[in-house]
Amino acid sequence: MKVIPAAKPRKPGGPPRGATAARRAAALEPEPPQDIREAVTQLKRERIVATAVALFHRNGLGNTTLEAVADQMKVTKPFIYSHFKSKNELLDEICARGIRSSLEVLNRVVASGGSATDRLQALAREFMLAVLENQGPIAIYTREEKHLSASGRDSINAMRREFDRKFCALLSEGVEREEFIVADVQLTALAIGGIVSWSYVWYRPTGRLTPAQTADQIAVLVMAMVQAKPRRRRSRSA
Numbered sequence: 001m002k003v004i005p006a007a008k009p010r011k012p013g014g015p016p017r018g019a020t021a022a023r024r025a026a027a028l029e030p031e032p033p034q035d036i037r038e039a040v041t042q043l044k045r046e047r048i049v050a051t052a053v054a055l056f057h058r059n060g061l062g063n064t065t066l067e068a069v070a071d072q073m074k075v076t077k078p079f080i081y082s083h084f085k086s087k088n089e090l091l092d093e094i095c096a097r098g099i100r101s102s103l104e105v106l107n108r109v110v111a112s113g114g115s116a117t118d119r120l121q122a123l124a125r126e127f128m129l130a131v132l133e134n135q136g137p138i139a140i141y142t143r144e145e146k147h148l149s150a151s152g153r154d155s156i157n158a159m160r161r162e163f164d165r166k167f168c169a170l171l172s173e174g175v176e177r178e179e180f181i182v183a184d185v186q187l188t189a190l191a192i193g194g195i196v197s198w199s200y201v202w203y204r205p206t207g208r209l210t211p212a213q214t215a216d217q218i219a220v221l222v223m224a225m226v227q228a229k230p231r232r233r234r235s236r237s238a
Contacts, residue, residue: 004035005139005180006233034193041083044079044083045083045084047073048069048073048080048084048090049090049093049094049097051069051072051073052064052069052090052094053094053137053140054072054138055068055072056091056094056140056144057076057136057139058143059138060143061087061143061144061147064087065087066080066081066084066086066087066090069090082137088147088148088152089149089152090146090166091131091140091144091147091152092148092149092151092152092155094137094140094141095137095141095145095148095152095156096152096155097134097137098130098131098137098138098141098154098197098200099156099159099160099163100159101130101133101134102127102130102131102162102163103159103162104130105123105126105127105129105130106123106127106163106166106167107166108126109122109123109126110123110170114168115177115179115230116171116173116174116177116179116180117174117180117223117228119170120170120171120174120180120222120223120226120228121219121222121223121228123147123167123170124192124196124215124218124222124223125215125216125218125219126215126218127196128196128199128211128218128219129211129212129215130216131196131197131199131200132190132199132200132203132211132214132215132216134200135200135203138197138200139200139201141156142200148226163193164189164190164193167189167192167193168185168186168189169191171185171188171226172185174226174228178229179228179229180226180227180228180229181226181227181229182226182227186228188225191225192222192225195218195221195222196218196222199214199218202221
């Protein structure tokens, strides 16, 4: 009679039969590309930030815990900690969003070329839209600035100084090219920045103007402030 050898007993605490094969099969599966992994990570961070903005804005920083953010997202606290080490780090990220977005707009407009008039008009409009898109983060920054970490505050202040310097440079260029009439470039830059930035307080999405319409109207006001000269129309050749 043929004797069938008995199966080797599994070691106590060892993996169940088939687990090793499953791991080998999983190891053979290609990992997603780096850019996809980064996109997924960024998407998760954006979900955390959006939820935190809503809670910080409504309840205040002191009355909102990371556990509350996790509960709102229906995830665990370790999920939050895998992207932000602390509530202060999350606050730093939220507060930096307004000025970072505005600086990105400024850099893009300045590099676009064209006359100083064209660039200032584009900047006024895009700057306004950036502020309206970040009403929540800007409101939180204004209210909770004192709770920023030292590194977070330094980073934001550095971006603000860079924005002011580049904005003044654009206005000065317009004055030198006799496109603008501005007696005090620095004061004018601060005044324009204040008008646009303060819109986070008074603008309402349910109001009579859309963000685009509001941005267009603000651009008109900004151009009037610098007394931008009207463009000369080229006469048609005979």
